[in-house]
Amino acid sequence: MRKLRARWSAVARRVEAATPAGRDRAVDALRAFAILGVVLGHWLVTALTTADGGLSTTSPLSHMPWLAPVSWVLQTLAVFFLVGGQVGARSYAAARERGVSYGAWVGQRLARLFRPVAAVLAVWAVAAAGMLLGGAEPATVHTLVRLVLSPLWFLLVFAALTAATPLVARMSPLWPLGLVAAVDLWRFGLDGPAWIGWVNVAAGWLVPYTLGAAWSRGAFARRAPAALLLAGGAAATAALVLWCGYPASMVGVPGAPISNLNPPTLAAAAFGLAQCGLALLLRGPLARAMRRPGAWAAVALLNLSAMTVFLWHQTAMMAVTALGLQAPADLPGLHTVPDSPQWMAARLLWLPVFAAALAVCWAAFRAYEQGVRRRRPAPSHAVAGSPGPIGSPGSAGSAGSPGSLASAGLAGPGRAPGGQGRPRSRSAAGEEVIIHA
Numbered sequence: 001m002r003k004l005r006a007r008w009s010a011v012a013r014r015v016e017a018a019t020p021a022g023r024d025r026a027v028d029a030l031r032a033f034a035i036l037g038v039v040l041g042h043w044l045v046t047a048l049t050t051a052d053g054g055l056s057t058t059s060p061l062s063h064m065p066w067l068a069p070v071s072w073v074l075q076t077l078a079v080f081f082l083v084g085g086q087v088g089a090r091s092y093a094a095a096r097e098r099g100v101s102y103g104a105w106v107g108q109r110l111a112r113l114f115r116p117v118a119a120v121l122a123v124w125a126v127a128a129a130g131m132l133l134g135g136a137e138p139a140t141v142h143t144l145v146r147l148v149l150s151p152l153w154f155l156l157v158f159a160a161l162t163a164a165t166p167l168v169a170r171m172s173p174l175w176p177l178g179l180v181a182a183v184d185l186w187r188f189g190l191d192g193p194a195w196i197g198w199v200n201v202a203a204g205w206l207v208p209y210t211l212g213a214a215w216s217r218g219a220f221a222r223r224a225p226a227a228l229l230l231a232g233g234a235a236a237t238a239a240l241v242l243w244c245g246y247p248a249s250m251v252g253v254p255g256a257p258i259s260n261l262n263p264p265t266l267a268a269a270a271f272g273l274a275q276c277g278l279a280l281l282l283r284g285p286l287a288r289a290m291r292r293p294g295a296w297a298a299v300a301l302l303n304l305s306a307m308t309v310f311l312w313h314q315t316a317m318m319a320v321t322a323l324g325l326q327a328p329a330d331l332p333g334l335h336t337v338p339d340s341p342q343w344m345a346a347r348l349l350w351l352p353v354f355a356a357a358l359a360v361c362w363a364a365f366r367a368y369e370q371g372v373r374r375r376r377p378a379p380s381h382a383v384a385g386s387p388g389p390i391g392s393p394g395s396a397g398s399a400g401s402p403g404s405l406a407s408a409g410l411a412g413p414g415r416a417p418g419g420q421g422r423p424r425s426r427s428a429a430g431e432e433v434i435i436h437a
Contacts, residue, residue, distance in 0.1 A: 012297035025290035025299070026283040031083045032299045035306050037076030038151075039313040043354050044070065044347060045251060046147065046314075047338040048321045050330055054140035055321070057147065060338035060347075061253045067344075068248040075250040075261070077154065078208040078272030079279045081161070085212025088162050089169045093216075106163050113159055113307060116369040117152070120311045124148050147314050155310075157201060161209045168206060169213040176206035177269055184266045188245075197263045204264030208272050220280045229277030236270035308362055308369045316357035320350065 048055045095105040131141050180203050186192035240246045246267035252259040260268040290296045324331045333346025
C-alpha cells in the first residue's frame with residue numbers, strides 16, 4: 001500500500017508539473033463529474049434480470065418511483081454539453097488565430113471522439129455472432145447489444161454540435177429553448193405526431209452547448225447569471241413536473257408513457273439549465289480543490305480516457321452479470337428484480353466489481369482513444385532532470401513544455417504554455433483535444 005501511495009504521488013507530481021499555470025482546472029473537473037454521473041447512473045438504474053428466462057432489462061425506477069430524485073443527481077449530460085460548448089468555442093477561436101482551417105480543426109476533434117468507437121463495434125460484432133452461433137437466445141443478444149449501442153446516440157449528437165460550433169457559438173440559448181417548448185406544445189398540447197419530438201434531440205442539448213459557448217465569451221464572469229439559471233431552472237422544472245404532467249425522473253423509465261430524456265422534453269431542458277447554473281457556481285470551489293496534486297491528477301487522467309470509460313462501462317457491467325450467471329442461484333442486486341430497497345443496497349456492493357471490470361476494459365482499449373504519439377525531441381530550453389512526458393518515462397523535457405504537455409494530454413488550446421505565445425505545431429494542435437473532446 002505504501003508503494004502504491006508513493007507511485008501515485010509521483011504520478012501526481014508529474015501531472016502537476018506538466019499543467020500550464022493558466023489552465024482552468026474546474027472545466028476538467030466538471031467534465032469528469034459528468035462522465036462519472038453517466039456511468040454511475042447506468043450502473044444504478046439499469047438492471048439485467050433473469051426473471052423471464054433470458055436476460056432482460058428493467059429499472060428500479062419502474063418498481064420504486066420514489067427513487068426519482070436519484071436521477072436528479074446522476075443525469076449529468078447537460079453539464080457535459082455545457083463544458084463541450086465552452087471548450088469547443090474556445091478551441092475554434094484559438095484555431096482561427098493560428099490559421100488552422102475549419103476542416104483540420106473539426107477533423108482533429110471528431111477523430112478523438114470516434115477513434116475508440118471502432119474497437120467497441122468490432123468486439124461486440126464478434127461477441128454477438130459468437131453468442132448466436134453458440135445457441136444464445138436472440139432476444140438476450142439483442143438486449144445486450146442494445147445496451148452497448150444505445151449510449152452512442154449521445155456521441156452522435158455531441159459530434160454534430162461540435163461540427164456546428166462556428167454556426168451556433170454565438171446563438172442565444174433562448175432560441176433552442178423556445179424550439180423545445182414549441183415542440184412539446186405541439187406533441188403534448190396539440191396532439192401532434194410523436195416523431196416531431198426527435199427535433200428536441202438536437203434542440204434540447206443545444207441549450208447547454210450554447211450556454212457553454214457564452215461562458216467562453218465571459219458571460220458568467222459574475223455569479224448572478226449562474227444563480228439566476230439555477231433558481232429559474234429549478235423553479236421551471238418543479239412547475240412542469242407538478243402541474244404539467246411531466247415525469248419526475250430525468251432518465252427514461254421502461255414502460256412509462258413519457259420519457260424526459262428520449263427525446264429530451266422541456267422539463268429536461270429546464271432541469272439542464274438548473275444543472276448548468278449549479279456547475280457554474282461551483283467553479284470556484286472546484287478550482288480550489290484541483291490545486292491539490294492528487295485530486296487534479298485523478299481528474300486529468302480520467303479526462304485522458306473519458307471516451308473509453310464512457311464506451312465500455314456498459315460492457316463492464318454486462319461482463320460481471322454474465323459471469324455471475326455461473327453461480328448456482330441468482331445473485332441479489334445483479335440478476336434479481338429491482339423492486340426493493342434491499343436490491344439497491346446489494347447493487348451498491350456490486351459497484352466496485354463493475355469498476356474493476358471497467359478498469360480491465362480501460363487497460364485493454366485506452367490506446368484506441370489516445371492514439372499513437374510520436375516522441376518529439378526536447379526543446380533547447382529543457383531543464384535536465386525535470387519531469388518528462390506522461391507515458392514516456394525518462395524523457396528530458398521542461399515541465400510545461402509543448403512536447404511534454406502534448407504527450408501528457410494536458411496542453412490547453414490556443415497558445416503554447418508558459419506564456420511564450422508561440423503558435424503550436426500542427427502535431428501539438430492535433431493532440432490538444434485529448435482531454436477537450
